[in-house]
Amino acid sequence: MKNPSGKTLPQQGGIEHSLLDAVLQAFRDVLEQGSAAKGLPDSLEQNEQFQELLSYLAELQNFAMALSNGDLSQTLHVKGKVAGSLKNLQANLRHLSWKAKMIAQGDLSQRVDFMGEFSNAFNSMVASLDEMHRELRESEQFNTAVINNSPIGISVRSRTGQLLFANEAWKKIWAIPEADVLADKKRNRSDLVFDARDEYLQPHHKELRQVYEHGGHLHLPELHTIHPRPGAAEWISQHFYAIQDEYGRVDRVVVLTEDITKRKKVENAEHEQRVLAESLRDIAAALNSTLDVEHVLDILLANVGRVVPHDTASIMMLEEKEKVYVVRERGYAERGLKEKISASYFDVSGMPYLKKMLESAQPVLVPDTSRDGEWGARTIAQVSSYAGVPIVQKGEVRGFINLGSETAGFFTPAHLERLRAFADQAAIAIENARLYEQSQGHARQMTSLYQIGLSITSKLDRSQIFHALYTQIQQVLAPNVFYIAIYTKATHIIEHPLFYDSGELRNVPPRDIRKVPGLTGEVILSRKTIYINDALNPGSVKNHQVVHIGGKSSRTYVGVPMIMRDHVVGVLSIQSYETNAFSAEQVRLLETIAAQAAVAVENSILFDQARQEIKQRRSAQRSQQKVNKEMQERIKQIEKLEAELREQAIRDVLTGLFNRRYLQETLEREIARAIRRKQPVGIIMMDIDLFKVVNDTYGHKAGDLVLQALGDLLKTNLRAEDIICRYGGEEFVVVMPGASIETAQERAEFIRHEFEAMHIPFENHEIRATLSLGLAAYPLHAIGGEEVLIRADRALYHSKQTGRNRLTVYHDNIRMPLPKF
Structure with missing residues (x-):
């Protein structure tokens, strides 16, 4: 039997079963409990090889325990396959630990390929982390781009107000250079304070402190910045959102700032336009309700102050070419200038800006009169700022509206534009008054025409017709001289059955227009109206044959032909001792009267001829009884002619x-x-x-x-x-x-x-x-x-x-x- 190191255990034949159990128990103690074997037989206690085997197992077990506890610093001194495997495991774990540390440091490219199924799971986990990190990075980049590109100014401040972050829109709204932003970020604050740029927030200090110290949200919809930098927003809207930590304390405050300057300017402009429209509506209502120019001008001046604030105001009218007088004023009485401004006429040539408006028909603005060299002492009132607009009617300057302010630099071009509208209304008021007077004159002329027509068509006697014409024309046109000339084409003779000079009837002998045409002959021969505005002017004398018949010489001459059936039957003439005495409208009126007179003259001629013929016929009847029957027929013809004349008297010849x-x-x-x-x-x-x-x-x-x-x-x-x-x-x-x-x-x-x-x-x-x-x-x-x-x-x-x-x-x-x- 060999130990794990390859050494052979001593053979002691006949080992009893109990000894074997002791050996196995010793192995269990070492491998399971990590403790030395106890209660071994002496033979085993004293056996060096057995004790070496137990020591080997104990070192393996301690090394494995250290690895299982994550201690990769231990050194294994024993050898063998098991020891080699454990050392390989330690090396792999050390490599895996390094890989994990690299991943923790952000290197998600790390992979392992030496641990089988664990490697696959580890690599899959790292790949997932890499994908999540990439998505997180893209999301962060997107959010950063959104914030930086947002038109809303976004800034983050600490609970003491220190600037932590600001996007580009915020810098643009406040017109703050990058250097100032960095300085603001570096500045430490110990408590919530407002700097000069935050002066506009002072009225809301209490509400803001509540947000910065206790959290919550605050919306300030309209804030007017005070003394903004050049190019900075003048009006802003702000939202304050407090962000709290896990303990409920305010960690930072997000501020959303929107530039509403353009909107506010539009709103202000709309308000000003609405006030202007209401003022013009009031003036238009006055124009529609009255023809009293002075009343309309009073309303106009009262409404000017609603749209263009001022200290003094006046409306001037041109009386002569360069003479003006004040028709309405405001603010002068309070300054003791009422009598001065209402005293008399003013010479435009002595008032440079009135002269400039008269010549150009354009408004004039003098923001600061103290810096203007043309602003002289001859002005009506010494003002610090002046705005004036001409009252223009059909291309002709008829007057001026003048505004004065005691504040230098007060009036602007925008004020002039508004003032123009009031000048237009003033022009309308003046034009309405002129139209009214013209209408009255037209009505008088129509009445006169009616009376003239009635007078001359109701009479057949020539003398009565001519005197009726004179009476009516004298009432309408009031000439100094009036005459009617009757022209006989066959003899070229003109007669004057009626010639009035200064109200006296004068006798004017007939004359042959072939020899002495005069102005009457010129009218007859040209068949056109002749109007001479000054008969004594050398040019008139040269171009026209003016015949003087005694008395005071006329200056203005009007002669109108009386034409009937394409034949000139006479001339109507009015004259005046003054130059340019008659208007074009009056001349047209005389032409209309002449057309009616021509009909009456023709009728009277026919009537005279018929009456004379009747007289002659009846005389012949009394002297020639033998032709009585023939005369009776002639009488019938004459009576028929009388009926025709009656028909002509009620018929328009043309x-x-x-x-x-x-x-x-x-x-x-x-x-x-x-x-x-x-x-x-x-x-x-x-x-x-x-x-x-x-x-x-x-x-x-x-x-x-x-x-x-x-x-x-x-x-x-x-x-x-x-x-x-x-x-x-x-x-x-x-x-x-x-x-x-x-x-x-x-x-x-x-x-x-x-x-x-x-x-x-x-x-x-x-x-x-x-x-x-x-x-x-x-x-x-x-x-x-x-x-x-x-x-x-x-x-x-x-x-x-x-x-x-x-x-x-x-x-x-x-x-x-x-x-x-």
């Missing part, structure tokens, strides 16, 4: 339609008939749009063709019972007995469309025009003929006012056009 006189005679009769029959009556009033442009562009002959075309269209497309009248100038009226409002409206629209589609040939041109129409009806809109006509006229003006070329059915909301200056 269009063949009834005239205004006939309308006045028949309108109330038709209304009375409608009342008896319980039927409606529709009245359509129409006016050719821009008829003056046709006359100016193509001449009065073309205008006559347009009037005749409209007359023919009406006669062709209206019912036999409808009464069609030329009301005057380019105005026509149609009375439709028995027509409902719907029928009248349908006919009116048909006429408008047909007229719009017409092409009226004239020489080498085709003339086109449109109609504006107004419709009213009995008894829907009024119960009297004149009242219905007035409402149709108002509806017509509404069509004109709202764009022309349209039909308006009268309704109660129709207003007359706003007045014009």
Whole structure:
């Protein structure tokens, strides 16, 4: 028998069974309990080889125990296969321990290949750790990129406020260079304090201390930073989140900072725009409710302060080329300047910025008057900051709005833009007043035209017609000199049946225009209106043959031809002792009167001729009894001629339609008939749009063709019972007995469309025009003929006012056009 070292145990033949048991028990004690064998027989105790075997087993057992306890430092001195295996195991365990240490240090590339199934499990575990580490690293990189690229500023501070981390957005929001961020991270704080940059947080110090010391969350939605760095946010929103450790103590605080400067600026701009819109709405309401310019300007100045704060304000109007006066002011009385500013006119040339606005029609801004060399002592009030805008109307400066502040640098370009809107409103107020005055003047002219037409068409006696013309023209145009010249083409002689100079009737001898044409002859021969704004000007004397018949010399001359059936029958003239005495609108009015006068003159000539012929015929009848029968026939012809003359008196010569006189005679009769029959009556009033442009562009002959075309269209497309009248100038009226409002409206629209589609040939041109129409009806809109006509006229003006070329059915909301200056 050999021991594990290869030595042979002593042979003591006949070993008893009890000895064998003792040997086995000794092995168990060594291998199981790690203790020396006890109670061995003396023979075994004294046997060196046996004791060496037990020592060998004990060293193996202690070495294995050390390995099992993780002690890899032991040295095994014995030899043999078992000892070699244990040493190999120790070496493998040492290598595995090194591998584990490398893995613990982050080297997850380590693998083992010497331990069989354990190696596979170990390598699988390391591979899993490597994958988890890689995913963790990618997640960390992603989170870091998200934080750094976030538009929200993210910072982490200690519980004492020391900066631990800040992303790029945070640095950008605060405009802090990297060096300052690093310095902030290195600074130690013993308690929660705020530095200069955190001054905006002082009002919330108590709430913040609660978060930093006890945890929780705080949201401050709108914070206005105080004295920010250049480029830093002016408005921010911040969230504070406390992070606590496992003991519930605040470890750090995460701060989310959002730059809301742009949003706040937009909100502020929206607020300012809303205030501006409300102010302009109030002014617009005033404009719509009153024509009192001063009242509107008071409201305007009151609202300027809501949008552009100021200490003083004034509105100035231009009276002459470079003279202004203050019409409204605010703030001057409190500064003792009320009398100074309201005293008199101011010379624009002495006020550089008013002159600049007058010349450029652009606003002026002087942020700091103390630094401006042009700001002189001649200004109305000494202010530190000035803003002014011109009141511009149709490209012409009519006045100024001036604002002053006692704070230097107060006004900005944004203030000027807002102030422009108020200047526009002021221009509208002034324009409305001008329109109102113009409308009143137009109404007066229309009344005069009506009276003139009524006067001259109701008379056939020439002298009565001429005196009626003079009376009406004197009321409307108030000329110093007025005359009517009658022209006989066959003899080229002009006569002046009426010539008034300063209210006195003068006798002017006839003359041959071939010899002495004068201005009257020039009008007749040119067939055009002549307007001379200064007859004594050398240029006028050179270009025109001015004939003086005594008395005071006229300066302004207007001569208008009276044309009938393409023949000049005379001239209407008004004159003034002043230069530029008559406006273009007044000249147009005289042209309209001349057209009516031409009809009256022609009728009077026909009437005189007929009356003279009757007189002659009757005288011949008394002297020649033998031709009595023949004379009776002639008398019938003359009586027929009288009837024709009567027809001519109620007919418009140019269009063949009834005239205004006939309308006045028949309108109330038709209304009375409608009342008896319980039927409606529709009245359509129409006016050719821009008829003056046709006359100016193509001449009065073309205008006559347009009037005749409209007359023919009406006669062709209206019912036999409808009464069609030329009301005057380019105005026509149609009375439709028995027509409902719907029928009248349908006919009116048909006429408008047909007229719009017409092409009226004239020489080498085709003339086109449109109609504006107004419709009213009995008894829907009024119960009297004149009242219905007035409402149709108002509806017509509404069509004109709202764009022309349209039909308006009268309704109660129709207003007359706003007045014009």
